[in-house]
Amino acid sequence: MDKVRVGIVGSKFAANFHADSYKRNDKVEIVAVAAIDALEEFSSKWNVPDTYEDYNEMLARDDIDLVSVCVPNFLHHDVVIAAARAGKHIVCEKPLATTVADAEEMVKVCKEAGVKLFYAEDWVFAPALNRASQIIEEGGIGDVLYIKARETHNGSHSPFAKKKSTCGGGCLIHLGIHPIGYVLYMLAGENNPPVEVVAKTTGGLEKNYVHKDFEGEDWAAGIITFADGRNALVEGNYITVGGMDDVVDIYGTDGRIIVNLTFGSCLDVYSRKGYGYAIEKADFTYGWTKPAVDEFFNLGYVEELRYFVDCVLNDTAPKFGVDGESGLLAMKVVEAMYKSAEEGKTIPLDLKV
Numbered sequence: 001m002d003k004v005r006v007g008i009v010g011s012k013f014a015a016n017f018h019a020d021s022y023k024r025n026d027k028v029e030i031v032a033v034a035a036i037d038a039l040e041e042f043s044s045k046w047n048v049p050d051t052y053e054d055y056n057e058m059l060a061r062d063d064i065d066l067v068s069v070c071v072p073n074f075l076h077h078d079v080v081i082a083a084a085r086a087g088k089h090i091v092c093e094k095p096l097a098t099t100v101a102d103a104e105e106m107v108k109v110c111k112e113a114g115v116k117l118f119y120a121e122d123w124v125f126a127p128a129l130n131r132a133s134q135i136i137e138e139g140g141i142g143d144v145l146y147i148k149a150r151e152t153h154n155g156s157h158s159p160f161a162k163k164k165s166t167c168g169g170g171c172l173i174h175l176g177i178h179p180i181g182y183v184l185y186m187l188a189g190e191n192n193p194p195v196e197v198v199a200k201t202t203g204g205l206e207k208n209y210v211h212k213d214f215e216g217e218d219w220a221a222g223i224i225t226f227a228d229g230r231n232a233l234v235e236g237n238y239i240t241v242g243g244m245d246d247v248v249d250i251y252g253t254d255g256r257i258i259v260n261l262t263f264g265s266c267l268d269v270y271s272r273k274g275y276g277y278a279i280e281k282a283d284f285t286y287g288w289t290k291p292a293v294d295e296f297f298n299l300g301y302v303e304e305l306r307y308f309v310d311c312v313l314n315d316t317a318p319k320f321g322v323d324g325e326s327g328l329l330a331m332k333v334v335e336a337m338y339k340s341a342e343e344g345k346t347i348p349l350d351l352k353v
């Protein structure tokens, strides 16, 4: 195989950054897209030859090697299972599912079908976070003691994010899943599983700070403790104005690293009238702004999808952090954090990494 033939399920926000990343890779051909809307717009923008309203029809083709699952969270389960049964390798967007039970079944079915399940935690491939890891490996900040990580913005654009039944919760599962996936990737290991969590969230609807129409919480924070005693503070919220804020703060015995994935642009622009686009969820572009130079690259999507394509071409298994089991692990941590917030206590974990 010298090219990977891709089918994308979904046609909007995530589907666009998948298509953008695939189009930057000459080892990929996007052959089809399946979605319930925006098919024409998507297929002409990315020059995709075939469109389907029913993803099962697309999955029935025998010339597709890899399927990108870019549909709302509650549909990940059904689409992944259908793709696995059709013998396709799968990239599944975050969170892996809306429940641990669904995520467990997805991992099991993919294993039984002998297909690769890639969990799309793009932070694992964000160039700035990888540069931080390199500095840590060189001993630049000594031993890592503690990580703080957050993804926050002013509320998801997707109507599916507003309902617990279609999202799985609120900003914790939808945004907090990135910092959770990242700190698990950085700190967890076979001998160092997460052993307990404690979390707080707003209560959804009227009990939210801002988003009274969101069934899930609009603010969440929690601490994950690992077997070796280290802690990670993770946060997701929808109360942040001014653009998406993805920040990681790594404390070492001999140094510290601050990674600003979204406001870390090397561009400073002052505009009296404004211009097209600065960064995700920024309200306006006039005055002083820091537009991203290449947002999809900075957030890790481009290298993430290049890595998954190479795994298919070379028939190699994905690494810890972006395999199906890592998506499942992140879901188990999320579910325990919701339990902690609900019961107002620390929740012990008994997890294998």
Ligand SMILES: NC(=O)c1ccc[n+]([C@@H]2O[C@H](COP(=O)([O-])OP(=O)(O)OC[C@H]3O[C@@H](n4cnc5c(N)ncnc54)[C@H](O)[C@@H]3O)[C@@H](O)[C@H]2O)c1
Pocket (backbone or CB within 6 Å): 009, 010, 011, 012, 013, 014, 015, 034, 035, 036, 037, 038, 053, 055, 069, 070, 071, 072, 073, 075, 093, 094, 095, 120, 122, 158, 159, 160, 174
């Ligand atoms: N990794 C990231 O940073 C990141 C960023 C944004 C979204 N996401 C994830 O990507 C997924 C999609 O999010 P989005 O923002 O693109 O959502 P969206 O609401 O913008 O788009 C949803 C898409 O799903 C399609 N769809 C809905 N029901 C379908 C069905 N039955 N069959 C086929 N297609 C169907 C719609 O046509 C639409 O194209 C979510 O799981 C989200 O969490 C990840």
